Amino acid sequence: MITKSSKSKPSSTAMDPVIWSKLPQELLEYILCFLPLKTFLSLRSTCKHFNSLVYSPTFITKHSSGSGSGSGLCSFLLLSHQQFYSHFPLYDTIIGSWRDLALPFSLFPPFGSSQFNIISSSNGLLCFALPSCCSFLVCNVLAKSSRVIELPFFPFSFELLTLVSTPKGYKIFTLCTKFSSNQAFVYDSVVHSWTEHDGYQPLLFENFHQEGAFYDGSLCFTTPEPFSVVCFDLGTGKWGNLNVEMPRELTFVRLVSGVSDRKKLYMLGGIGRNGISRSIRLWELKEGKKWEEMERLPELMCRKFVSVCYHNYEHVYCFWHRGMICVCCHTWPEILYYKVERRSWHWLPKCPRLPDKWSCGFRWFSFVPQLHALA
Numbered sequence: 001m002i003t004k005s006s007k008s009k010p011s012s013t014a015m016d017p018v019i020w021s022k023l024p025q026e027l028l029e030y031i032l033c034f035l036p037l038k039t040f041l042s043l044r045s046t047c048k049h050f051n052s053l054v055y056s057p058t059f060i061t062k063h064s065s066g067s068g069s070g071s072g073l074c075s076f077l078l079l080s081h082q083q084f085y086s087h088f089p090l091y092d093t094i095i096g097s098w099r100d101l102a103l104p105f106s107l108f109p110p111f112g113s114s115q116f117n118i119i120s121s122s123n124g125l126l127c128f129a130l131p132s133c134c135s136f137l138v139c140n141v142l143a144k145s146s147r148v149i150e151l152p153f154f155p156f157s158f159e160l161l162t163l164v165s166t167p168k169g170y171k172i173f174t175l176c177t178k179f180s181s182n183q184a185f186v187y188d189s190v191v192h193s194w195t196e197h198d199g200y201q202p203l204l205f206e207n208f209h210q211e212g213a214f215y216d217g218s219l220c221f222t223t224p225e226p227f228s229v230v231c232f233d234l235g236t237g238k239w240g241n242l243n244v245e246m247p248r249e250l251t252f253v254r255l256v257s258g259v260s261d262r263k264k265l266y267m268l269g270g271i272g273r274n275g276i277s278r279s280i281r282l283w284e285l286k287e288g289k290k291w292e293e294m295e296r297l298p299e300l301m302c303r304k305f306v307s308v309c310y311h312n313y314e315h316v317y318c319f320w321h322r323g324m325i326c327v328c329c330h331t332w333p334e335i336l337y338y339k340v341e342r343r344s345w346h347w348l349p350k351c352p353r354l355p356d357k358w359s360c361g362f363r364w365f366s367f368v369p370q371l372h373a374l375a
Contacts, residue, residue, distance in 0.1 A: 029053065075322045076101075077335065078126075078367040079351055080118040083358065088118075089351045090367065093322060098351060101367075107139045107146040118363065120172075120211060123165035124370030127172065136172065138163070138189075142369040152176075152185055152194045162211040162219055164234065166190075169374055171234055173212060173219055175199055184232060189374070197237035200230055209317040209330055209363065213255035215265040216288075222253045227269075229255065247291060251277045252313035254327075256320050258340075266325060267291060268318055276311055277302075282325070282338060295338065301345055308332045321366035331360045 032040060032053070044051040076090040078101065090099040108116065109130070116137070120127040128137040134154050139146035149172070159182075161174040169189035175182050182199035200221075212219030218231035220242065227250050229242035246253075251270035258264045265285040270277030280297035297305065308329050309316060315330035327336040335348040 074369055076367040077321060077326070077348070078121070078365045080363040080365065081358065082361050089353050091348065091351070093324070101141070103141065104144065107144065108137060109133055109148055118365060119161050120163035121365040121367055122163040122170065124368055124373040125163060125165065125170060125375060126367070127161070127163045138170065138375045140373050140375045143371050143373070145375045147375045149187055152196070160212060160221065164214050164219070165373070173232065173234065184237070186234065186237065195237065198239065200239050209315065210254055211319065213257040213265060215257045216263060220255050220265065222255060227253050244285065244288070244290060247271070247283065249273060251275055252316065254316060254318040256318045256325050258320050268325065268327060270313065277306055280305060295343060297345060301336065301347070305336060319366055322368065326364065328362070328364045330362060333358070333362050335364060
């Protein structure tokens with residue numbers, strides 16, 4: 001009996017188009033969510049459907065919360081300084097490395113690129129002041145889109161400017177000292193116009209670097225001593241008070257709200273006497289009724305923080321960044337941050353690009369690029 005030996009066919013690593021063509025659309029999009037942003041963008045020329053996903057808010061939202069490790073899109077801390085011109089250091093909080101952001105001049109008007117300052121950020125959008133054009137500029141660096149917003153009038157001295165993302169666009173809030181009182185102005189990107197509202201007395205200008213904390217439809221601010229929390233409703237344009245008892249012996253306070261969870265409001269403050277902080281503490285507003293202490297800054301870190309500020313807390317400001325509460329000082333190049341889930345404090349070291357002689361003017365922002373954020 002004679003048998004013929006047959007060689008086994010080599011296994012193929014090629015993807016069978018018959019099988020993959022039957023893959024459900026939602027499953028395919030789920031798989032694409034795990035790709036790095038740069039890799040996905042290179043696939044846009046593959047087919048019309050892949051290209052259309054770039055403009056799909058639903059897919060971009062999935063991508064932001066996907067990517068296997070839960071990190072989603074790139075997440076940066078952006079450093080602005082008057083000595084930087086069109087180039088800004090970025091600290092990648094996901095992989096822990098420094099990068100550089102170069103702003104294309106095509107985003108700016110012809111006479112607006114000679115001088116500009118970053119003044120606020122939200123949901124992938126950056127807001128600039130253009131003194132030479134008497135206007136603001138809101139841009140999406142990733143999508144390479146921008147919009148010039150003319151000031152309500154000139155001269156326009158603005159304070160506490162805050163950029164807030166909304167489901168249909170964004171709003172810009174600012175206070176302006178006009179004549180003998182201050183007025184509130186709100187720009188709505190949906191109707192492309194400013195509205196004027198009553199300001200708040202007394203003035204809230206104790207801290208020029210702190211933005212409002214967006215909480216439950218309102219921007220929250222703290223007043224000078226005796227400390228309290230006031231709220232500006234972005235929908236109605238009305239002011240109100242947060243009637244919650246404040247902790248005792250406060251030396252300074254700052255408010256922070258989580259961007260992903262606007263039902264949470266945090267407060268960072270110093271505890272001490274005669275303007276000297278003996279400890280730095282963090283509170284969370286519970287059910288809108290009371291401040292509940294979460295954490296205290298470890299003693300050694302507290303000593304460093306106090307020495308950095310020289311008990312001059314008007315230079316201290318806070319903001320939220322991807323599960324972190326960032327505490328910054330206008331006169332110090334490092335960031336103190338608190339990871340909410342891990343309940344741990346850390347220092348972000350000084351950017352290696354900064355010369356030692358730079359001693360003030362440091363302004364940090366949360367920058368999380370989003371393709372679907374409309375300027």
